[in-house]
Amino acid sequence: MIRKITDGFSPKHYLVEVLFGLTAFFGFYLIIAWSSYSPFDNSWSVASYQQAVINKAGYFGAWVIDLFFVLFGYVGHLLPFLLCIAPIYFIRTKRVDSLTWTRFFLRIFGFVLLMLGLTALSAMLLTNTNDYLSGGVLGGMLTKYTVPLLGQFGLLLLGVGFSILGFVFCSGASLIRLLVHFYNWLTVKNDEPIEENIKQTTEQSVLEDEIEPEIQVQQSIESEQSDKYDPIYISGLSKTQTAHHYQQPASTEFENIIENEPFKPIEFEEPILPGVKITQPDDVGLENIKIAVPPQQNPQEMPDFLTGNQLNVRLPTEENTSPIIPDVKLTPAHPLTPVENEGLDTLSAELAKQFAQQEAEKERQRLAQVQQIDVHLADNIDVAPEFEEEPLQNGLRTIPINKLVELYGDNKIKEKPTTELPVLDLLDKRVVQSQNISEQQIRETSRRIEQQLQNFKIKATVKGVLIGPVVTRYELELLPGVKASSVSRIDTDLARALTFRAIRVTESIPGKPYIGIETPNKERQIVPLRDVLDSDEFRNSKALLPMALGKDISGTPIVIDLAKTPHLLVAGSTGSGKSVGINTMILSLLFRVKPEEVKFIMIDPKVVELSIYNDIPHLLTEVVTDMKKAANALRWCVDEMERRYLLLSQLRVRNIEGFNERLDKLREEGIGVPDPLWKQGDTLDSMPPLLERMNYIVVIVDEFADLMMQVGKQIEELIARLTQKARAVGIHVILATQRPSVDVITGLIKSNIPSRIAFTVVQRNDSRTILDQNGAEALLGMGDMLYLGNGTTDLVRIHGAYMSDDEVSRVADDWRARGKPNYISSILESADDNGDDDNGFSSDSEDLDPLFDKAVEIVVNTGMTSTSFIQRRLKIGFNRAANLMDQLEEQGIVSEMRNGKRELLTRTPDY
Numbered sequence: 001m002i003r004k005i006t007d008g009f010s011p012k013h014y015l016v017e018v019l020f021g022l023t024a025f026f027g028f029y030l031i032i033a034w035s036s037y038s039p040f041d042n043s044w045s046v047a048s049y050q051q052a053v054i055n056k057a058g059y060f061g062a063w064v065i066d067l068f069f070v071l072f073g074y075v076g077h078l079l080p081f082l083l084c085i086a087p088i089y090f091i092r093t094k095r096v097d098s099l100t101w102t103r104f105f106l107r108i109f110g111f112v113l114l115m116l117g118l119t120a121l122s123a124m125l126l127t128n129t130n131d132y133l134s135g136g137v138l139g140g141m142l143t144k145y146t147v148p149l150l151g152q153f154g155l156l157l158l159g160v161g162f163s164i165l166g167f168v169f170c171s172g173a174s175l176i177r178l179l180v181h182f183y184n185w186l187t188v189k190n191d192e193p194i195e196e197n198i199k200q201t202t203e204q205s206v207l208e209d210e211i212e213p214e215i216q217v218q219q220s221i222e223s224e225q226s227d228k229y230d231p232i233y234i235s236g237l238s239k240t241q242t243a244h245h246y247q248q249p250a251s252t253e254f255e256n257i258i259e260n261e262p263f264k265p266i267e268f269e270e271p272i273l274p275g276v277k278i279t280q281p282d283d284v285g286l287e288n289i290k291i292a293v294p295p296q297q298n299p300q301e302m303p304d305f306l307t308g309n310q311l312n313v314r315l316p317t318e319e320n321t322s323p324i325i326p327d328v329k330l331t332p333a334h335p336l337t338p339v340e341n342e343g344l345d346t347l348s349a350e351l352a353k354q355f356a357q358q359e360a361e362k363e364r365q366r367l368a369q370v371q372q373i374d375v376h377l378a379d380n381i382d383v384a385p386e387f388e389e390e391p392l393q394n395g396l397r398t399i400p401i402n403k404l405v406e407l408y409g410d411n412k413i414k415e416k417p418t419t420e421l422p423v424l425d426l427l428d429k430r431v432v433q434s435q436n437i438s439e440q441q442i443r444e445t446s447r448r449i450e451q452q453l454q455n456f457k458i459k460a461t462v463k464g465v466l467i468g469p470v471v472t473r474y475e476l477e478l479l480p481g482v483k484a485s486s487v488s489r490i491d492t493d494l495a496r497a498l499t500f501r502a503i504r505v506t507e508s509i510p511g512k513p514y515i516g517i518e519t520p521n522k523e524r525q526i527v528p529l530r531d532v533l534d535s536d537e538f539r540n541s542k543a544l545l546p547m548a549l550g551k552d553i554s555g556t557p558i559v560i561d562l563a564k565t566p567h568l569l570v571a572g573s574t575g576s577g578k579s580v581g582i583n584t585m586i587l588s589l590l591f592r593v594k595p596e597e598v599k600f601i602m603i604d605p606k607v608v609e610l611s612i613y614n615d616i617p618h619l620l621t622e623v624v625t626d627m628k629k630a631a632n633a634l635r636w637c638v639d640e641m642e643r644r645y646l647l648l649s650q651l652r653v654r655n656i657e658g659f660n661e662r663l664d665k666l667r668e669e670g671i672g673v674p675d676p677l678w679k680q681g682d683t684l685d686s687m688p689p690l691l692e693r694m695n696y697i698v699v700i701v702d703e704f705a706d707l708m709m710q711v712g713k714q715i716e717e718l719i720a721r722l723t724q725k726a727r728a729v730g731i732h733v734i735l736a737t738q739r740p741s742v743d744v745i746t747g748l749i750k751s752n753i754p755s756r757i758a759f760t761v762v763q764r765n766d767s768r769t770i771l772d773q774n775g776a777e778a779l780l781g782m783g784d785m786l787y788l789g790n791g792t793t794d795l796v797r798i799h800g801a802y803m804s805d806d807e808v809s810r811v812a813d814d815w816r817a818r819g820k821p822n823y824i825s826s827i828l829e830s831a832d833d834n835g836d837d838d839n840g841f842s843s844d845s846e847d848l849d850p851l852f853d854k855a856v857e858i859v860v861n862t863g864m865t866s867t868s869f870i871q872r873r874l875k876i877g878f879n880r881a882a883n884l885m886d887q888l889e890e891q892g893i894v895s896e897m898r899n900g901k902r903e904l905l906t907r908t909p910d911y
């Protein structure tokens with residue numbers, strides 16, 4: 001607390017305040033002197049025989065006040081009040097903080113002008129008294145010397161001009177404000193124009209404009225406090241804490257957040273009913289059932305067995321044929337509400353008892369029926385194992401895993417959905433809580449930021465504040481000549497001084513001449529995936545492969561187009577939210593694209609992350625968890641890329657869009673094009689099949705560091721080739737890793753993947769490895785990310801959307817219910833698996849490959865240095881071709897790989 005109070009104080013501050021305080025006291029003293037002024041007192045201009053002092057302020061007071069009157073005439077009356085009130089005003093409005101020598105001298109200059117102007121006017125317009133001149137000596141001298149020069153009228157104008165100018169300089173902008181207020185008062189508009197004015201200013205900011213209207217109310221306030229500082233435009237402060245329709249999320253992860261809410265969301269209460277637990281002596285396999293009890297039931301009138309939370313009714317057994325109502329302790333702690341059943345409305349306690357007995361009886365009959373069916377089945381067919389009673393183990397019913405999956409697992413949605421694409425209702429609605437932050441807190445933090453920067457000798461003023469879902473951005477204007485980098489250099493010190501976990505400094509804010517300091521909010525908002533997908537940005541997106549990532553710091557949903565990206569590198573330390581981020585991307589696609597348009601290849605070395613998508617119709621092959629197979633899958637992609645390029649060149653189009661358009665047009669004209677690459681024997685057909693539209697292929701590799709480690713550098717080469725060329729043929733790669741080191745995110749990979757996302761990382765170096773810039777080390781985790789778009793150097797901070805595993809599996813189930821995937825078995829198979837061993841080729845062999853000479857010939861004659869070219873020409877596996885390429889490099893025939901390419905170093909086969 002003490003710290004808080006003394007936070008913004010410095011020795012200079014103290015000194016100035018003390019001086020102002022003393023001046024105010026002196027002013028007060030002079031007011032007393034003024035009020036008891038007598039022209040007969042001995043003073044500066046009066047020499048009286050009378051020794052006693054009439055003035056209540058004594059000789060000194062009389063002397064000073066006389067001096068004022070003699071020097072300034074009538075204007076002298078103002079001075080004691082000015083000396084008393086002005087310092088108090090300065091202290092109260094904390095203008096002392098912003099007082100610089102320049103401002104001080106400007107104000108003194110203004111004061112002098114004011115005195116000159118006023119005394120000149122007094123001298124001209126008022127009559128002299130017996131004791132002093134109306135304009136004092138000053139006014140008198142001005143009149144004497146300037147009237148011959150300017151004339152009476154000239155002096156009058158000069159006096160008015162000096163007075164106005166002097167007042168403006170002396171009081172800052174107060175005069176203008178005074179006039180505005182006066183005007184408003186006259187026109188009875190009060191504060192409206194000011195707000196409108198401010199609104200206009202805020203409209204300049206695109207981001208601020210787009211804040212969600214219901215929860216984020218733009219508030220730009222020039223309140224009483226704005227008299228103390230330059231105005232700060234605050235966006236995102238919620239006027240009222242608005243609760244959205246509330247639905248309990250399926251996952252319990254957010255329960256805390258919901259509990260901690262300062263407000264109560266509107267709840268649609270479900271009737272709370274006392275449960276009836278029906279038990280058999282062995283207590284096996286029966287569920288609770290609920291009965292309703294009328295709300296008007298007086299608890300006192302209730303029979304004992306109905307006053308507890310549960311009514312336990314024992315089922316009749318062979319020995320005991322009537323239901324037993326055991327002891328139950330019940331207090332109707334919560335209101336009991338009626339159910340729809342009309343009959344129950346008038347149900348008395350006795351009826352409730354009867355009802356319970358009837359239910360028990362029904363249940364007994366149902367069980368008997370089931371037993372009969374079981375016996376019947378047993379007589380006729382072998383009883384399926386799942387009908388067997390589950391054995392008890394450690395007091396628990398054991399259910400085999402396959403049965404569990406059947407009960408609770410993947411195949412929950414059995415019926416084919418009727419909609420064309422999955423509906424958003426598959427995702428949970430989550431409460432979005434508005435920020436619980438007051439204008440006062442914002443202003444306090446703004447002052448602390450300015451003060452702390454001042455301590456680092458950086459002069460800056462907070463001009464605007466943007467309160468977002470996760471962070472608040474303070475927009476600061478730097479004094480001319482101060483470099484933005486001087487602020488970003490001290491970001492960690494600043495964070496410590498301001499007691500924030502981390503702050504991020506943005507050296508430029510698009511469209512504004514300010515720098516930004518992003519500080520974490522006390523309470524962090526979750527960004528539900530449903531909110532982002534339900535936004536206009538996503539709904540109206542024209543993207544071919546739209547991927548919603550989350551919301552930016554102002555709360556605007558961010559949607560990118562993977563087709564334009566065209567590949568994405570995602571990196572961040574473990575637990576930073578990568579997997580949730582990848583799921584967000586996949587789900588965005590699954591909500592928008594059909595399997596005929598987009599296919600996925602998913603590679604998941606961690607096994608558990610992506611297997612949830614197994615068997616959705618978009619998959620080209622099952623989720624690949626084996627690293628060898630993963631390498632084969634990437635190779636298949638490279639081959640597919642080459643095949644597609646050949647097709648494009650045959651159809652003389654430049655990219656996948658052109659290809660599909662051309663095919664569509666030809667089809668409209670009734671023309672089919674036979675596959676030019678088909679060879680006899682490729683399929684069982686005798687005729688080549690017709691060309692089909694190409695679909696997009698999205699290759700997702702979750703943790704490609706594992707892949708690189710287990711399979712080796714070839715992976716880098718494959719990824720480099722894919723990312724270099726695959727865009728035009730509709731193959732897009734998303735690579736994720738939790739190891740943002742240079743041996744994983746190599747220069748080769750980076751140079752081919754310009755779009756990158758960094759989640760939080762441990763150190764600056766990692767941030768530079770991913771983004772070539774600092775910043776990711778100051779992120780807040782849990783999906784907080786920096787996005788670097790293709791062809792820009794501007795980072796966009798995005799708070800990732802969140803969804804639970806349940807939601808993911810609901811969407812995957814939905815797609816599984818719509819259709820089966822058409823797996824291509826050759827994707828996971830490698831030519832090497834079959835052929836290489838037969839050739840006696842071993843990759844470890846030190847000797848030259850027997851096909852080496854042939855490879856040299858091909859490379860030298862064709863000038864083609866790609867591995868897959870050699871692979872095709874020699875009809876060998878990729879590994880062997882890559883080895884051949886390495887040997888060609890060792891022998892100096894081709895160069896090492898640079899930017900994914902090798903150069904031919906010799907033109908003759910005599911290497």
Ligand SMILES: Nc1ncnc2c1ncn2[C@@H]1O[C@H](COP(=O)(O)OP(=O)(O)OP(=O)(O)O)[C@@H](O)[C@H]1O
Nearest residue numbers: 573574575576577578579580738782783800801802
């Ligand atoms: N966008 C988000 N909003 C809120 N919480 C999130 C978000 N993203 C992730 N989290 C939280 O962070 C936890 C870790 O996320 P996630 O599993 O995606 O991290 P990761 O980087 O994939 O970790 P690892 O590399 O160890 O798999 C999640 O369980 C979740 O609680």
